[in-house]
Amino acid sequence: MKYQGRIFLTLALLVLFSGAIALLVSLGQLPSTVLVAYFTLSTIAFLLYGADKSAAKKNKWRVSETKLHFLSLLGGWPGAFAAQHVFKHKRSKPAFMRVFWTTVTANIAVLVLVAFEVIRINALDASAIPQALRFWQ
Template sequence: MKKSPLRRSNKPVDFQQKQKQQLMLAVGFYAVLVLIAAMGNLSWSIVGWYALIGAVTYLVYAKDKHAAQQAKWRTPEATLHLLSILGGWVGAMMAQNYLRHKTKKSEFRLAYYLTVLVNLATLLYLISGGDLSQF
């Protein structure tokens, strides 16, 4: 059976929904960091670090995307993962989704998710003051 030429795919809607969800996740993460810092359980410099490294990571992804389109020198994947593990995973997530960059390679995505887990575990350690027994 032929598809009607007027029928549209759900993919753009799904993509836009995913963008909104990830934006809410990013805003929520930073809001929680600010709340934890306001409660005195996290240094404001760490909140600033997360904001800075997130922005830098997004820009590095954007530069890499542009280089890929121009067939120029690319940023090594290890560098992208290092930025994520250092706290730039939110910027990486936003860049992957909004720039549609580094979304196809399953090995890259798996490594990215591992960097998120390692970073969040480190953040939990910092919030706990090194005493994870309270959790």
């Protein structure tokens, strides 16, 4: 597939995912902290992929693949996915991409379970943050 086609598919997937998250937040299925977490983790992932690509070109210290995968698993996969296409980094490594798509699948599976209240993660509630701060007072 040509590069422009890949970029279009990448953007389409990211827009679709972002829209789904925004819809679930607006319907009250997910707390707004989830949206903030995905944005923050994606930004960090994007920056780390960029730093790793730059380091690879200069033969310098690299970000470990384990860290990149862990960040994707936590929710940074949209930023990682975008970075793979912007920086043309890690996309040609089949083993890396298999693990990457496994982390994406696992992350989305947990997100769906949380959104439809199959599992509950109290730390995602905005009300849990002030409670946690009171603990330290």
